[in-house]
Amino acid sequence: MKYVPDSLRWLIAITGVLIVIGCLNIYSSTYYMDIYDGGSAYKHISNHILFLLGGIFAAWIAVKLGTNKIRQGAWLWFIAVFLLLILVKFAGISVNGANRWIMLGPMSLQPSELAKVAGIIWTAAFLAKRINNKEPITVFYGILNRPMGKRRKRRGLVHHFLPILCPAVLATIVLLQPDMGTAAIILFFPGLLYILAGMPFLEILAGIVTAVCLGGYLAVVSAYRAERMAILWDPFADPLGAGYQIVRSLTAVGSGGFWGQGPGEGVYKFLYLPEQHTDFAYAVFSQEFGFIGSVVVMCLFMGFLMCGFSCARQLKQPYESLLVYGLTLLISVQGIINMAMVIGCFPVTGIPLPFISYGGTSLLTNVISVGLIWGAVISGREKSDIEERRRMIKAMEGQLAPSGRKSFNHF
Incomplete structure (x- = not known):
């Protein structure tokens, strides 16, 4: 894969791991809910995989289009x-x-x-x-x-x-x-x-x-927003009202212990935790995989941030660099906010955990974002190589010009 730096390879690998974790967690957190609603146990995971495939296809198109066409199509x-x-x-x-x-x-x-x-x-x-x-x-x-x-x-x-x-x-x-x-x-x-x-x-x-x-x-x-901000300081002051979601989430995370209750063995997904497959998917994962699993997911998002920044720093073109910075921050910071929300360090906002929370459009958008990052890195490095060749040709022309030799600038 020409023009693909190691940092981009790692970013794509981290994305793949997060997607696999998301698929496993969504199935674990929704199969009982789907059966309880009288449908197939595979309803949510099937929709998730459909959006994942659509996102991969759209990301492939983004890579093939290149950043010039993406920029021209901003309108x-x-x-x-x-x-x-x-x-x-x-x-x-x-x-x-x-x-x-x-x-x-x-x-x-x-x-x-x-x-x-x-x-x-x-x-x-x-x-x-x-x-x-x-x-x-x-x-x-x-x-x-x-x-x-x-x-x-x-x-x-x-x-x-x-x-x-x-x-x-x-x-x-x-x-x-x-x-x-x-x-x-x-x-x-x-x-x-x-x-x-x-x-x-x-x-x-x-x-x-x-x-x-x-x-x-x-x-x-807004009274509703003000209440969410206020309850953050002490959610246990109203455990059955405004603090219900945070209290349930903290209980689920804490019950996972160090090693977790095991894949598929968490009990809070049995309708004890509101939005267990969307906003609080991280709580279900933490209960089943414990402190170790929670830290692994945190490290994956930090690794995504570091790899994305490394890719952006290597790009000399302003558009490609800014695009990679922006999309990397979008995915990483949303992940940090969601995890902070689950452990009661941030107000409940409805921001999903990228690649792990259930949400077709969110998954589609995040996979496309990775495709845009990939395309920007490839396009940026290709442009840098072209500019470098042009500088070399101009330098050689400068050396050959005094001798009266013919110029060979093809650009």
Whole structure:
């Protein structure tokens, strides 16, 4: 496999291990639930494998397309996800008071998961364009310090806000579903790309203050969100009410002990733990594989993060590098947040554990993200090789020119 560094090989291997763990855990956590509902014991795992195969096929397409076509299609990504989110608003199905899914025959699609990747693709494309044009990576400073007329001022506003415009629009629609956790994710990672692209410190500080103030306001203005934040400090104060999920999750994790109760032997999946196959899949896994298994999964996500960053650092092209950074952070940080939520260190937000939680669109999106990382690394290294050959040819031309020999530049 030419152009594939060891860090990418390890990243793909880690992804494969996480996928296998996810398949085993989903079967273990859903077979009783499926039988209890009067259906086949293989209902959830069958759907999971179908989405996995679809994700692998889509990832293969992403690798074959290459990053140039992905970047050129950033507008199409945005428009497609935007229309799907609008469709959810008017024709979606509601689960637990949130309207997030579209039915596709026997299966459902959650467009907000696709919005996470669309936002990163968009922001990486426009920030890379600024870097290539040697423009400053700013939002407010460049507008306020550029003398111009009203018409040019408006154009300046659009120009400076363009990289974050797509994620902001998508996050606003998702927030209305309502889904504050996913909306925050859609905005958070494009914001990190600004920092990685070289945003000035004062603007980073202003962005953090704005995000904290806005997030705090949205958290306290809703009684439901405020209750979730408050119960985090002592979930056992209301074990049958607001703290029920966290208490059950902590009990499941703790009952696994050091070595676990054994594969398929956990009892909390027998409808004792809410959302045992989605938000709290890690709790089921921890009960069956114990402290050792829990730490292994944590290490796998940390390894994914390190390998992804290693791949991104080797890329010299701004777009490919930012895309790999963004997608690596998207998968790794979501994993860290979910695991922290399961052990009571983070509010219950509904953010799934990548590759392990049940959720067709989430799995599809994560596998596609790995395909995009793979494609970006291959494309970036190919471009670097081409640029290196061009530099060598120019250097050789410089040596041959004084002797009057004919140039052989084919580019």
